[in-house]
Amino acid sequence: MKIIIGSKNPAKITAVKNSFSHEGEFVSLDIPSGVSEQPFSDEETIKGAINRAATALKQGNGDIGIGLEGGVQETSYGLLICNWGALVTNESGPFIAGGARIPLPEEIAVRLRAGEELGPVMEDYAKNKNVRKQEGAVGIFTNGMVNRSEMFTHVMNLLVGQYKRSI
Ligand SMILES: O=P(O)(O)OP(=O)(O)OP(=O)(O)OC[C@H]1O[C@@H](n2cnc3c(O)ncnc32)[C@H](O)[C@@H]1O
Ligand SMILES: [Mg+2]
Numbered sequence: 001m002k003i004i005i006g007s008k009n010p011a012k013i014t015a016v017k018n019s020f021s022h023e024g025e026f027v028s029l030d031i032p033s034g035v036s037e038q039p040f041s042d043e044e045t046i047k048g049a050i051n052r053a054a055t056a057l058k059q060g061n062g063d064i065g066i067g068l069e070g071g072v073q074e075t076s077y078g079l080l081i082c083n084w085g086a087l088v089t090n091e092s093g094p095f096i097a098g099g100a101r102i103p104l105p106e107e108i109a110v111r112l113r114a115g116e117e118l119g120p121v122m123e124d125y126a127k128n129k130n131v132r133k134q135e136g137a138v139g140i141f142t143n144g145m146v147n148r149s150e151m152f153t154h155v156m157n158l159l160v161g162q163y164k165r166s167i
Contacts, residue, residue, distance in 0.1 A: 004060030006031035006052030006067045010133050015152030016066050019160045027062065031055045033069055038117040042082055042098070045071030049086040050094045057088050064089050066159070068152050070132075072112060078103035079112060081137055085155040087163050095166075097158035099151050102141055 001024040005016050008030045017026060033048035048069035057065025067086040072079050083099035111121050122131040126140055136148025
């Protein structure tokens, strides 16, 4: 089984490998999401995940394409981080699944509303260049209880479970 991951981000790659119990051939390709660098709704984030999965599958000439995409969603309770995943095969899909969501602190939210991207804003906030590849915003704002690859592993399990039920 050849699994093509539409990202080179190690937090995402780890999640994909975990959910397939490290069984299969994994290829990671830097695939554009085809949506804004900072998706600003569930709809746009889902679209980015599906685009990445479909393009990865095609470009990598594999059996399964995976897209994982981070975004934010405005609510009356604050700006929430949202994360979506998509799995496509040559015969079926897209299967989609959403990840954990928590509100961003207002000092971060105002910067995103002004047009900045979460990745660089988190680098600045945490004084660490690699937040998006490591614990992620979710790890920082949950005091390390849930890091980005754990969060994406849950998304992946939701995807692989739906796919397995369909075959
Ligand atoms: O290489 P890719 O796969 O693009 O990985 P990425 O970290 O850029 O992740 P996304 O494109 O899915 O995320 C969209 C934007 O949100 C940022 N982002 C999302 N989740 C984050 C997190 O948990 N911590 C820090 N930045 C995050 C990210 O850096 C982008 O600016
Ligand atoms: Mg990105």
